Amino acid sequence: MHKVENQNKEFKQVWNEGGLPPGINVSDLKKWHLSRPRNELLADVFFKAGMIEAWGRGTVKIMDECKKAGLPEPEFKEEFGGLSVHFHKGKSEKKVGGQLGDGLGEKRGESGEKVGRKFEPESNKNSGSNRH
Incomplete structure (x- = not known):
């Protein structure tokens, strides 16, 4: 996995190379959706190790945690040949x-x-x- 992080005064961005699987778009990430791991063998190892608790839930869980923390909803974007998530800072921050x-x-x-x-x-x- 390749990850690039960028932080400025307004948001923190995490970017990973590679687009979404066919049939899944950015708006699908805000609700429960089917998960299509690119490497099923590796995904299975992470699942059995307890590092993945359920398929297709990670982005929904991220949104729930932001809401619990009083932060704005993160933005998911397909850009620069990959997927990025922008975490915006709350008003109090x-x-x-x-x-x-x-x-x-x-x-x-x-x-x-x-x-x-x-x-x-x-x-x-x-x-x-x-x-x-």
């Missing part, structure tokens, strides 16, 4: 993430400029030069 860095590195009442001046070489502090 965006809000907290945007506020998390506010004020880091500053003591109460100090601006970023004052904090930066503490780490300037003495020669720059005495010369009266501005760093704008």
Whole structure:
């Protein structure tokens, strides 16, 4: 299996090479559907090892887990010769993430400029030069 992950501020993407089997389209992934493993022998080994609990349920389970976590429904896309899943971040993650860095590195009442001046070489502090 080849997997590529991409993450940005809005979503995390997981991509795997290879399209969906004939007769299954992206909208089918949002409901129970028949599963057609490409390698039945390998799929059987994973099933017997307990790594696959049921056929045709993985994408539905992913959607259920996102819903339980309060996250938006993931997007399944056939693109670039493979299948990708986009996991979008929830509103609370965006809000907290945007506020998390506010004020880091500053003591109460100090601006970023004052904090930066503490780490300037003495020669720059005495010369009266501005760093704008």
